[in-house]
Amino acid sequence: MALIAAAIVAILALSPVRAALEGVMILHMLVQIPLLAVAGGIGAVALRRSWRQSLATWNRFGLTGTLLALVVSTWWMVPRALDGALSSGTMEWLKFVTVPLFVGAPVVLSWRELPFIGKGFVLANVLPMWAVVGWMYVVAPVRVCNYYLVDQQVTAGYGLIAFAIAVGITVVAIGSVPFKLAGHGAARSARQTST
Amino acid sequence: MWRRTVLASIAVCVAGGAALCIGTDGFRALTTEQARRLSIARDPRTIPDAMLEDQDGHAFTLAQLRGAPVAVEFIYTRCQSLCTLLSAGMQRFNTERSGPLANVNLVSISFDVDGDSTPRLMEYATHYGAGGGSWRIARVRDPRDLPELLRAFGIVVIPDGAGGFQHNAAVHVLDAEGRLARVLDADASPADLARASATTWR
Numbered sequence: 181m182a183l184i185a186a187a188i189v190a191i192l193a194l195s196p197v198r199a200a201l202e203g204v205m206i207l208h209m210l211v212q213i214p215l216l217a218v219a220g221g222i223g224a225v226a227l228r229r230s231w232r233q234s235l236a237t238w239n240r241f242g243l244t245g246t247l248l249a250l251v252v253s254t255w256w257m258v259p260r261a262l263d264g265a266l267s268s269g270t271m272e273w274l275k276f277v278t279v280p281l282f283v284g285a286p287v288v289l290s291w292r293e294l295p296f297i298g299k300g301f302v303l304a305n306v307l308p309m310w311a312v313v314g315w316m317y318v319v320a321p322v323r324v325c326n327y328y329l330v331d332q333q334v335t336a337g338y339g340l341i342a343f344a345i346a347v348g349i350t351v352v353a354i355g356s357v358p359f360k361l362a363g364h365g366a367a368r369s370a371r372q373t374s375t
Numbered sequence: 376m377w378r379r380t381v382l383a384s385i386a387v388c389v390a391g392g393a394a395l396c397i398g399t400d401g402f403r404a405l406t407t408e409q410a411r412r413l414s415i416a417r418d419p420r421t422i423p424d425a426m427l428e429d430q431d432g433h434a435f436t437l438a439q440l441r442g443a444p445v446a447v448e449f450i451y452t453r454c455q456s457l458c459t460l461l462s463a464g465m466q467r468f469n470t471e472r473s474g475p476l477a478n479v480n481l482v483s484i485s486f487d488v489d490g491d492s493t494p495r496l497m498e499y500a501t502h503y504g505a506g507g508g509s510w511r512i513a514r515v516r517d518p519r520d521l522p523e524l525l526r527a528f529g530i531v532v533i534p535d536g537a538g539g540f541q542h543n544a545a546v547h548v549l550d551a552e553g554r555l556a557r558v559l560d561a562d563a564s565p566a567d568l569a570r571a572s573a574t575t576w577r
Contacts, residue, residue: 240379247384248387248391255398258395259406259407261398263407264407267531322406326531329535329541
Protein backbone atom coordinates (compact mmCIF):
# COMPACT_ATOMS: atom_id res chain seq x y z
CA MET A 181 0.00 0.00 0.00
CA ALA A 182 2.76 2.40 0.97
CA LEU A 183 4.42 1.59 -2.34
CA ILE A 184 1.26 2.42 -4.27
CA ALA A 185 1.02 5.77 -2.48
CA ALA A 186 4.67 6.56 -3.19
CA ALA A 187 4.24 5.47 -6.81
CA ILE A 188 1.26 7.80 -7.33
CA VAL A 189 3.17 10.77 -5.94
CA ALA A 190 6.27 9.85 -7.94
CA ILE A 191 4.31 9.55 -11.19
CA LEU A 192 2.54 12.86 -10.55
CA ALA A 193 5.93 14.46 -9.90
CA LEU A 194 7.38 13.36 -13.25
CA SER A 195 7.87 16.51 -15.25
CA PRO A 196 5.83 15.48 -18.37
CA VAL A 197 2.94 14.42 -16.14
CA ARG A 198 3.22 17.62 -14.12
CA ALA A 199 3.30 19.73 -17.26
CA ALA A 200 0.27 17.93 -18.71
CA LEU A 201 -1.83 18.19 -15.56
CA GLU A 202 -0.78 21.68 -14.53
CA GLY A 203 -1.14 23.08 -18.02
CA VAL A 204 -4.90 22.85 -17.71
CA MET A 205 -6.60 24.42 -14.72
CA ILE A 206 -9.31 21.77 -14.29
CA LEU A 207 -6.74 18.95 -14.42
CA HIS A 208 -4.60 20.75 -11.87
CA MET A 209 -7.51 21.30 -9.46
CA LEU A 210 -9.59 18.22 -10.02
CA VAL A 211 -7.10 15.54 -11.07
CA GLN A 212 -3.63 16.29 -9.76
CA ILE A 213 -4.54 17.68 -6.35
CA PRO A 214 -7.23 15.02 -5.62
CA LEU A 215 -4.83 12.26 -6.72
CA LEU A 216 -2.19 13.63 -4.36
CA ALA A 217 -4.80 13.49 -1.58
CA VAL A 218 -5.73 9.93 -2.57
CA ALA A 219 -2.05 8.96 -2.41
CA GLY A 220 -1.87 10.39 1.10
CA GLY A 221 -5.01 8.47 2.05
CA ILE A 222 -3.57 5.21 0.73
CA GLY A 223 -0.38 5.92 2.62
CA ALA A 224 -2.37 6.40 5.81
CA VAL A 225 -4.06 3.03 5.35
CA ALA A 226 -0.61 1.51 5.11
CA LEU A 227 0.51 3.03 8.41
CA ARG A 228 1.58 0.58 11.08
CA ARG A 229 -1.09 -0.13 13.64
CA SER A 230 1.02 1.18 16.50
CA TRP A 231 1.59 4.47 14.66
CA ARG A 232 -2.08 4.84 13.92
CA GLN A 233 -2.87 4.24 17.55
CA SER A 234 -0.42 6.80 18.83
CA LEU A 235 -1.64 9.30 16.24
CA ALA A 236 -5.21 8.59 17.35
CA THR A 237 -4.47 9.89 20.85
CA TRP A 238 -3.93 13.30 19.23
CA ASN A 239 -6.97 12.91 17.05
CA ARG A 240 -9.90 11.81 19.16
CA PHE A 241 -13.16 11.64 17.23
CA GLY A 242 -11.08 12.69 14.24
CA LEU A 243 -11.21 16.32 15.33
CA THR A 244 -7.59 17.36 14.71
CA GLY A 245 -7.30 15.56 11.39
CA THR A 246 -10.55 16.98 10.09
CA LEU A 247 -9.54 20.53 10.99
CA LEU A 248 -6.13 20.02 9.39
CA ALA A 249 -7.62 18.69 6.16
CA LEU A 250 -10.13 21.56 6.08
CA VAL A 251 -7.50 24.27 6.52
CA VAL A 252 -5.00 22.81 4.05
CA SER A 253 -7.59 22.01 1.38
CA THR A 254 -8.99 25.53 1.72
CA TRP A 255 -5.51 26.93 1.17
CA TRP A 256 -5.16 25.03 -2.11
CA MET A 257 -8.48 26.40 -3.37
CA VAL A 258 -7.21 29.98 -3.27
CA PRO A 259 -6.42 31.02 -6.86
CA ARG A 260 -3.18 32.60 -5.71
CA ALA A 261 -2.00 29.24 -4.37
CA LEU A 262 -2.60 27.57 -7.75
CA ASP A 263 -0.65 30.34 -9.48
CA GLY A 264 2.04 30.05 -6.83
CA ALA A 265 2.48 26.33 -7.48
CA LEU A 266 3.18 27.19 -11.12
CA SER A 267 5.47 30.15 -10.60
CA SER A 268 7.41 29.08 -7.52
CA GLY A 269 9.28 25.83 -6.98
CA THR A 270 8.84 26.13 -3.22
CA MET A 271 5.06 26.35 -3.50
CA GLU A 272 5.08 23.39 -5.88
CA TRP A 273 7.02 21.32 -3.33
CA LEU A 274 4.68 22.48 -0.63
CA LYS A 275 1.72 21.22 -2.63
CA PHE A 276 3.27 17.79 -3.20
CA VAL A 277 3.99 17.48 0.53
CA THR A 278 0.98 19.13 2.18
CA VAL A 279 -1.83 17.67 0.05
CA PRO A 280 -0.96 14.00 0.68
CA LEU A 281 0.19 14.45 4.30
CA PHE A 282 -2.24 17.11 5.53
CA VAL A 283 -5.35 16.45 3.43
CA GLY A 284 -5.48 12.85 2.20
CA ALA A 285 -3.91 11.12 5.18
CA PRO A 286 -5.84 12.95 7.93
CA VAL A 287 -9.15 12.42 6.11
CA VAL A 288 -8.57 8.67 6.11
CA LEU A 289 -7.35 8.66 9.71
CA SER A 290 -10.23 10.83 10.92
CA TRP A 291 -13.35 10.17 8.90
CA ARG A 292 -14.29 6.88 10.59
CA GLU A 293 -13.73 8.41 14.00
CA LEU A 294 -15.75 11.51 13.24
CA PRO A 295 -19.22 11.38 14.86
CA PHE A 296 -22.19 11.44 12.52
CA ILE A 297 -22.92 15.08 13.33
CA GLY A 298 -19.33 15.97 12.55
CA LYS A 299 -19.55 14.22 9.18
CA GLY A 300 -22.76 16.03 8.39
CA PHE A 301 -21.28 19.35 9.45
CA VAL A 302 -18.17 18.87 7.33
CA LEU A 303 -20.11 17.81 4.23
CA ALA A 304 -22.71 20.55 4.66
CA ASN A 305 -19.91 23.10 4.72
CA VAL A 306 -17.30 21.72 2.38
CA LEU A 307 -19.50 20.70 -0.55
CA PRO A 308 -21.35 24.04 -0.78
CA MET A 309 -18.01 25.82 -0.38
CA TRP A 310 -16.59 23.95 -3.38
CA ALA A 311 -19.70 24.73 -5.38
CA VAL A 312 -19.56 28.42 -4.42
CA VAL A 313 -15.87 28.68 -5.29
CA GLY A 314 -16.67 26.93 -8.58
CA TRP A 315 -19.48 29.38 -9.26
CA MET A 316 -17.21 32.31 -8.49
CA TYR A 317 -14.70 30.97 -11.03
CA VAL A 318 -17.50 30.77 -13.60
CA VAL A 319 -18.88 34.27 -13.07
CA ALA A 320 -15.68 36.12 -12.08
CA PRO A 321 -15.44 39.29 -14.18
CA VAL A 322 -11.64 38.97 -14.22
CA ARG A 323 -9.13 36.23 -14.69
CA VAL A 324 -8.35 34.95 -11.19
CA CYS A 325 -5.24 33.00 -12.17
CA ASN A 326 -2.50 34.76 -14.10
CA TYR A 327 -1.28 31.43 -15.44
CA TYR A 328 -4.58 30.17 -16.83
CA LEU A 329 -6.75 31.33 -19.69
CA VAL A 330 -10.15 32.71 -18.81
CA ASP A 331 -12.05 29.90 -20.57
CA GLN A 332 -10.08 27.37 -18.52
CA GLN A 333 -11.19 29.19 -15.42
CA VAL A 334 -14.83 28.80 -16.46
CA THR A 335 -14.35 25.08 -17.22
CA ALA A 336 -12.62 24.57 -13.89
CA GLY A 337 -15.47 26.38 -12.16
CA TYR A 338 -18.11 24.12 -13.69
CA GLY A 339 -15.85 21.16 -12.93
CA LEU A 340 -15.64 22.14 -9.30
CA ILE A 341 -19.43 22.43 -9.06
CA ALA A 342 -19.79 19.01 -10.72
CA PHE A 343 -17.16 17.59 -8.37
CA ALA A 344 -19.06 18.90 -5.33
CA ILE A 345 -22.33 17.45 -6.64
CA ALA A 346 -20.66 14.14 -7.49
CA VAL A 347 -19.17 13.81 -4.02
CA GLY A 348 -22.54 14.77 -2.51
CA ILE A 349 -24.41 12.18 -4.60
CA THR A 350 -21.83 9.53 -3.78
CA VAL A 351 -22.21 10.18 -0.08
CA VAL A 352 -26.01 10.13 -0.31
CA ALA A 353 -26.03 7.08 -2.60
CA ILE A 354 -24.05 5.08 -0.09
CA GLY A 355 -25.99 6.85 2.61
CA SER A 356 -25.82 3.92 4.93
CA VAL A 357 -22.04 4.10 4.95
CA PRO A 358 -21.66 7.14 7.17
CA PHE A 359 -24.09 5.55 9.62
CA LYS A 360 -22.18 2.30 9.63
CA LEU A 361 -18.86 4.07 9.96
CA ALA A 362 -20.26 6.22 12.70
CA GLY A 363 -21.38 3.04 14.38
CA HIS A 364 -17.93 1.51 14.04
CA GLY A 365 -16.27 4.62 15.33
CA ALA A 366 -18.58 4.78 18.32
CA ALA A 367 -18.14 1.10 18.98
CA ARG A 368 -14.40 1.40 18.80
CA SER A 369 -14.18 4.39 21.09
CA ALA A 370 -16.54 2.61 23.46
CA ARG A 371 -14.16 -0.34 23.44
CA GLN A 372 -11.17 1.91 23.98
CA THR A 373 -12.83 3.63 26.89
CA SER A 374 -13.76 0.36 28.49
CA THR A 375 -10.25 -1.10 28.27
CA MET B 376 -7.68 11.91 27.38
CA TRP B 377 -8.81 14.89 25.45
CA ARG B 378 -5.86 17.09 26.23
CA ARG B 379 -3.68 16.06 23.31
CA THR B 380 -6.52 16.35 20.83
CA VAL B 381 -7.55 19.77 22.09
CA LEU B 382 -3.96 21.01 22.06
CA ALA B 383 -3.33 19.61 18.59
CA SER B 384 -6.60 21.06 17.27
CA ILE B 385 -5.80 24.49 18.68
CA ALA B 386 -2.33 24.27 17.13
CA VAL B 387 -3.85 23.35 13.75
CA CYS B 388 -6.32 26.24 13.92
CA VAL B 389 -3.70 28.78 14.96
CA ALA B 390 -1.05 27.63 12.47
CA GLY B 391 -3.60 27.13 9.69
CA GLY B 392 -5.26 30.48 10.34
CA ALA B 393 -1.88 32.19 10.39
CA ALA B 394 -0.82 30.49 7.15
CA LEU B 395 -4.07 31.46 5.42
CA CYS B 396 -3.80 35.01 6.74
CA ILE B 397 -0.16 35.49 5.71
CA GLY B 398 -0.63 33.67 2.40
CA THR B 399 -3.46 36.01 1.42
CA ASP B 400 -2.03 39.24 2.90
CA GLY B 401 -4.66 39.27 5.61
CA PHE B 402 -7.38 37.95 3.26
CA ARG B 403 -6.95 41.01 1.03
CA ALA B 404 -5.24 39.22 -1.85
CA LEU B 405 -6.74 35.93 -2.99
CA THR B 406 -5.31 36.27 -6.49
CA THR B 407 -1.81 36.81 -7.79
CA GLU B 408 -2.89 40.10 -9.33
CA GLN B 409 -4.24 41.49 -6.03
CA ALA B 410 -1.05 40.33 -4.31
CA ARG B 411 1.07 42.08 -6.95
CA ARG B 412 -0.79 45.36 -6.45
CA LEU B 413 -0.48 45.23 -2.66
CA SER B 414 3.20 44.37 -2.81
CA ILE B 415 3.94 47.22 -5.23
CA ALA B 416 1.98 49.77 -3.20
CA ARG B 417 3.86 48.65 -0.09
CA ASP B 418 7.34 48.44 -1.63
CA PRO B 419 7.76 50.33 -4.90
CA ARG B 420 9.86 48.31 -7.32
CA THR B 421 12.94 49.28 -9.25
CA ILE B 422 12.44 48.67 -12.95
CA PRO B 423 15.26 47.36 -15.17
CA ASP B 424 16.42 50.05 -17.56
CA ALA B 425 15.53 48.28 -20.80
CA MET B 426 16.08 50.18 -24.05
CA LEU B 427 12.69 50.82 -25.65
CA GLU B 428 11.77 52.10 -29.09
CA ASP B 429 8.65 54.15 -29.85
CA GLN B 430 6.38 54.24 -32.90
CA ASP B 431 8.78 56.65 -34.62
CA GLY B 432 11.71 54.29 -34.00
CA HIS B 433 13.22 56.64 -31.39
CA ALA B 434 15.03 54.89 -28.58
CA PHE B 435 14.26 55.80 -24.97
CA THR B 436 14.21 54.28 -21.49
CA LEU B 437 11.61 54.65 -18.77
CA ALA B 438 14.28 56.22 -16.55
CA GLN B 439 14.64 59.11 -19.02
CA LEU B 440 10.98 60.04 -18.47
CA ARG B 441 11.51 60.83 -14.79
CA GLY B 442 10.56 64.33 -13.81
CA ALA B 443 6.95 63.99 -14.86
CA PRO B 444 4.42 61.34 -13.86
CA VAL B 445 4.63 58.18 -15.97
CA ALA B 446 1.85 55.70 -16.72
CA VAL B 447 2.86 52.39 -18.31
CA GLU B 448 0.70 49.70 -19.87
CA PHE B 449 1.51 46.40 -21.54
CA ILE B 450 -0.33 45.51 -24.73
CA TYR B 451 -0.06 43.86 -28.12
CA THR B 452 -1.59 45.57 -31.11
CA ARG B 453 -3.66 42.63 -32.43
CA CYS B 454 -5.40 42.32 -29.06
CA GLN B 455 -9.18 42.60 -29.36
CA SER B 456 -10.09 42.52 -25.69
CA LEU B 457 -8.31 44.00 -22.69
CA CYS B 458 -5.78 46.07 -24.63
CA THR B 459 -8.53 48.03 -26.35
CA LEU B 460 -9.80 48.93 -22.89
CA LEU B 461 -6.28 49.87 -21.81
CA SER B 462 -5.64 51.94 -24.91
CA ALA B 463 -9.02 53.66 -24.68
CA GLY B 464 -8.03 54.62 -21.13
CA MET B 465 -4.66 55.90 -22.32
CA GLN B 466 -6.47 57.91 -24.98
CA ARG B 467 -8.48 59.62 -22.24
CA PHE B 468 -5.36 60.30 -20.18
CA ASN B 469 -3.86 61.77 -23.33
CA THR B 470 -6.77 64.05 -24.21
CA GLU B 471 -7.94 65.05 -20.73
CA ARG B 472 -4.64 66.57 -19.64
CA SER B 473 -5.07 68.90 -16.72
CA GLY B 474 -3.69 69.47 -13.22
CA PRO B 475 -1.21 66.78 -12.22
CA LEU B 476 -1.72 65.02 -15.55
CA ALA B 477 -0.77 68.04 -17.66
CA ASN B 478 2.62 66.64 -18.55
CA VAL B 479 2.10 62.93 -17.83
CA ASN B 480 4.20 60.56 -19.94
CA LEU B 481 2.15 57.71 -21.35
CA VAL B 482 3.90 54.55 -22.47
CA SER B 483 2.25 51.45 -23.96
CA ILE B 484 4.78 48.63 -24.27
CA SER B 485 4.09 45.76 -26.62
CA PHE B 486 5.13 42.30 -25.44
CA ASP B 487 4.49 40.78 -28.87
CA VAL B 488 8.08 40.99 -30.10
CA ASP B 489 7.38 39.01 -33.27
CA GLY B 490 4.09 40.60 -34.28
CA ASP B 491 4.61 44.24 -33.41
CA SER B 492 7.10 45.87 -35.76
CA THR B 493 7.70 49.62 -35.70
CA PRO B 494 5.26 50.22 -38.62
CA ARG B 495 2.61 48.20 -36.75
CA LEU B 496 3.15 50.40 -33.69
CA MET B 497 2.85 53.49 -35.89
CA GLU B 498 -0.46 52.23 -37.29
CA TYR B 499 -1.72 51.60 -33.78
CA ALA B 500 -0.55 55.03 -32.61
CA THR B 501 -2.33 56.71 -35.52
CA HIS B 502 -5.52 54.82 -34.75
CA TYR B 503 -5.51 56.05 -31.15
CA GLY B 504 -4.16 59.50 -31.89
CA ALA B 505 -0.93 58.88 -29.97
CA GLY B 506 2.05 60.97 -30.92
CA GLY B 507 4.11 64.04 -30.27
CA GLY B 508 6.13 62.18 -27.65
CA SER B 509 3.39 62.37 -25.04
CA TRP B 510 2.08 58.87 -25.64
CA ARG B 511 4.67 56.38 -26.82
CA ILE B 512 3.61 53.06 -28.29
CA ALA B 513 6.78 51.14 -27.70
CA ARG B 514 8.54 47.85 -28.06
CA VAL B 515 11.66 46.49 -26.41
CA ARG B 516 14.62 47.11 -28.70
CA ASP B 517 16.33 43.86 -27.70
CA PRO B 518 13.70 41.12 -27.22
CA ARG B 519 16.02 39.45 -24.69
CA ASP B 520 15.29 42.33 -22.28
CA LEU B 521 11.57 41.62 -22.34
CA PRO B 522 11.29 38.72 -19.86
CA GLU B 523 13.15 40.67 -17.17
CA LEU B 524 11.01 43.76 -17.76
CA LEU B 525 7.79 41.75 -17.57
CA ARG B 526 9.01 39.98 -14.43
CA ALA B 527 9.82 43.30 -12.74
CA PHE B 528 6.36 44.63 -13.50
CA GLY B 529 4.74 41.29 -12.65
CA ILE B 530 3.11 40.86 -16.04
CA VAL B 531 2.34 37.28 -17.03
CA VAL B 532 1.71 36.70 -20.72
CA ILE B 533 0.39 33.34 -21.87
CA PRO B 534 -0.49 32.32 -25.45
CA ASP B 535 -4.26 31.92 -25.87
CA GLY B 536 -3.92 29.06 -28.35
CA ALA B 537 -5.43 31.15 -31.17
CA GLY B 538 -2.35 33.17 -32.03
CA GLY B 539 -3.03 35.83 -29.40
CA PHE B 540 -2.19 36.24 -25.74
CA GLN B 541 -3.86 36.60 -22.39
CA HIS B 542 -2.17 38.83 -19.87
CA ASN B 543 -2.89 40.74 -16.68
CA ALA B 544 -3.96 44.22 -17.71
CA ALA B 545 -3.48 47.28 -15.54
CA VAL B 546 -2.25 50.86 -15.44
CA HIS B 547 1.20 51.13 -13.86
CA VAL B 548 2.20 54.38 -12.22
CA LEU B 549 5.88 55.23 -11.72
CA ASP B 550 6.98 57.53 -8.92
CA ALA B 551 9.43 60.45 -9.06
CA GLU B 552 12.40 58.07 -8.79
CA GLY B 553 11.10 56.01 -11.67
CA ARG B 554 10.05 53.12 -9.47
CA LEU B 555 6.85 51.17 -10.04
CA ALA B 556 4.72 52.53 -7.21
CA ARG B 557 1.02 51.92 -7.96
CA VAL B 558 -1.08 49.61 -10.08
CA LEU B 559 -4.57 50.71 -11.11
CA ASP B 560 -7.42 48.82 -12.74
CA ALA B 561 -7.37 48.67 -16.51
CA ASP B 562 -10.41 50.98 -16.65
CA ALA B 563 -8.94 53.62 -14.33
CA SER B 564 -10.23 57.15 -15.02
CA PRO B 565 -8.02 60.24 -15.45
CA ALA B 566 -9.07 61.20 -11.91
CA ASP B 567 -7.82 57.84 -10.60
CA LEU B 568 -4.50 58.34 -12.37
CA ALA B 569 -4.21 61.92 -11.10
CA ARG B 570 -4.84 60.73 -7.53
CA ALA B 571 -2.30 57.91 -7.81
CA SER B 572 0.32 60.21 -9.33
CA ALA B 573 -0.28 62.77 -6.60
CA THR B 574 0.22 60.21 -3.81
CA THR B 575 3.32 58.64 -5.35
CA TRP B 576 4.90 62.02 -6.08
CA ARG B 577 4.77 63.36 -2.57
